[in-house]
Amino acid sequence: MTLRSLVAESEAVLRRGAHPDRARQDAETLLLHLLSRNRAWLLANAETSLPPEAQDSFHSLIERRVSGEPLQYITGTTEFYGLPFHVKRGVLIPRPETEHLVEEVIRLAAQFPSPHIADIGTGSGAIAVALAHSLPNAQITATDLSPQALNIARRNAEHNAVRVAFLHGDLLAPLAGRRFDIIASNPPYIPLSDRASLSVEVREHEPSTALFAGDDGLSIYRRLVPDAIPRLNHGGYLVMEIGYGQRPAIEGLLAASAYIDLHFLPDYQDIPRVAIGRKA
Helix, strand or coil: CEHHHHHHHHHHHHCCCCCHHHHHHHHHHHHHHHHCCCHHHHHHCCCCECCHHHHHHHHHHHHHHHCCCCHHHHHCEEEECCEEEECCCCCCCCCCCHHHHHHHHHHHHCCCCCCEEEEECCCCCHHHHHHHHHCCCCEEEEEECCHHHHHHHHHHHHHCCCCCEEEECCCCHHHCCCCEEEEEECCCCECHHHHHHCCHHHHHHCCHHHCECCCCCCHHHHHHHHHHHHHEEEEEEEEEECCCCCHHHHHHHHHHCCEEEEEEEECCCCCEEEEEEEEC
16 A cells, blocks of 8 residues: 555544544654654655555554544654653643743743752653753753653753753652742643543543642642742742633732732733742
């Protein structure tokens, strides 16, 4: 069977899946991943035949995609802040909206000659690696409770040729006795009651510990917001990604812990997405 026929056949299969609008794009992406080629090569070699064993491997990839497995887990790669990242089951797939948090941390870091920055719950290391790449004078430390996630994060730091100190532990616990100019975090913030409304890709494949945070989605913030105060230098910032509709509750938590200069940044849909508070 030619490559053209394989793509057409797989497109038809994927149109019966969760994302029919991406069927052809996904079919081509998976074929190019299998062959380690680019789309220009595919267009130039569309009538080339694929050996039966390679066809079987391709069909297995298509079956995984039809089942709802995220494309990023199947290919093992994604992009965040213009950088390549390795991802697999066990770490959250970085989202474009998290780039707003990275941009804000970079902006705030300009106030400090050699900023000390902590990334709490680093997952794949996306935030920490992006910051280390953009802020070569910064000292970046990242924590995570998952050893698997830390292994992936270390691999991503090495692949992107940046230096990040990765520590195993729950939230700020590994940072006892240390202070930072900026503490950043994209914690779990989805209420458990919202689970059924999520796509099958998210609820069945991405790690629940990186998604859900109690009945109202605020359980991690209730710990992180007050616990960050003694870990911040005076004038330091706490910068967090937040979920839809959570601004009032987060604003209350920050105010209760005596943060000042509170403000919120919207995402591409004009939803408050990044919360910032400063230690007096």
